[in-house]
Amino acid sequence: MKRKSPESAQVEEERIQTAYEKRKGNILYSWLDPSLVFLTQERERRILFVLKQLGFSSLNTIKLLEIGCGTGFWLREFIKWGFExxxxxxxxxxxxxxxxxxxxCPQNVQIKCGTATKLGFSDRSFDVVFQSTVFSSVLDPTMRQQIAGEMLRVVKLDGVILWYDFHVNNPRNPDVQGVNKREIERLFPKCRVDLRRITLAPPISRFLAPFSFLTCYLLERCKILNTHYLGVIRML
Ligand SMILES: C[S@@+](CC[C@H](N)C(=O)[O-])C[C@H]1O[C@@H](n2cnc3c(N)ncnc32)[C@H](O)[C@@H]1O
Structure with missing residues (x-):
């Protein structure tokens, strides 16, 4: 792949910064919104199930890195589940x-400000490297590849990369772009990539969740209206 100049990385970082500035006033997440409760509980269930399937018997020994952690929602979830x-x-x-x-977050969670294209952690230092909706916020293919390369570098050889992101585009948001199965496989060469389609399309859950969690749950199980992949990526 053609290498891009540091200036183009800076251009992409500035674009991301501007995109989040624009969103600041628009996004109203409220725990009184039933669709947010449905979405979050469903993701918790799925991720915990994956961790159990991977053979982790306890969570308090796992060394975890979240790239693109935002305001730390998932970091606090991990602590709630029993991570140290x-x-x-x-x-x-x-x-x-x-x-x-x-x-x-609690003070002993280490939170760095910087780009995931240069992680600055030692090779093979984490059991789990997690990303949630970061790749879909990065539109530049070179930056996506660099982030994936860094995730592969810092994860232990017997560790796992956990992926959660859109595989469809959002026609109302040009600042994000879904990542399909073929691209995920290209981003993580020489890896086994297992993907499950999860998360009922948010406009549908926003409409239905106030009336029936059961309907949302059954539709989500059908997969056809699901918009995200939950991925387990391991080195071969
Ligand atoms: C949609 S938010 C998701 C936040 C969090 N992972 C979550 O699921 O709640 C995407 C985050 O990725 C971050 N991000 C985008 N590109 C990044 C990069 N190159 N390095 C580090 N963080 C990045 C953004 O600043 C933003 O906080």
Whole structure:
């Protein structure tokens, strides 16, 4: 693949920063919204099930890195599930998001401000490297490849990369782009990539969840209206 100049990385970082600035006022997440409760509980269930299937018997020994941790929602989820705060590390590009994450997470969670294209951690230092909706926010293919390369470098040989992201495009948001199965396989060469389609399309769950979680659950099980992949990526 053609290597791009550092200036083009800077252009992409600035584009990401501007895209999040634009979104600031628009996004209203409220735990009183039944669709957010449905979406979150469903993801929790799925991710915990995957961790169990991977053979982890306890969570308090796992060393985990989340790239693009945002304001630290998942970091706090991991702690709620029993991960040790000092075993958890997050990194995000945007200083404002890192500031909020540091404010909301326990002090011994390490949260760095920086780019996931240069992680600055030792090779093979994490059991689990997690990303949730980061790749879909990065439109530049070279940056996507660099981030994937760094995730592969820092994960232990017997560790796992956990992936959660859209595989479809959002026609109303040009700042994000879904990542399909072929691209995920290209991003992580020489790996076994297992993908499950999860997450009922958010406009549908927003409409249905206030009336019936059961209907949302059954539709989600049908998979056809699901918009994201939950992926387990391991080195061969
Ligand atoms: C949609 S948000 C998801 C946040 C969090 N992972 C979650 O699921 O709640 C995507 C995050 O990726 C971060 N990000 C995008 N490109 C990045 C990069 N090159 N390095 C580090 N973080 C990045 C953004 O700043 C943003 O916080």
């Amino acid at each position: 705060a000092e075993h958890i590390t997050g990194i995000d590009l945007l200083p404002e998001r890192v500031r909020i994450a540091r404010q909301l």
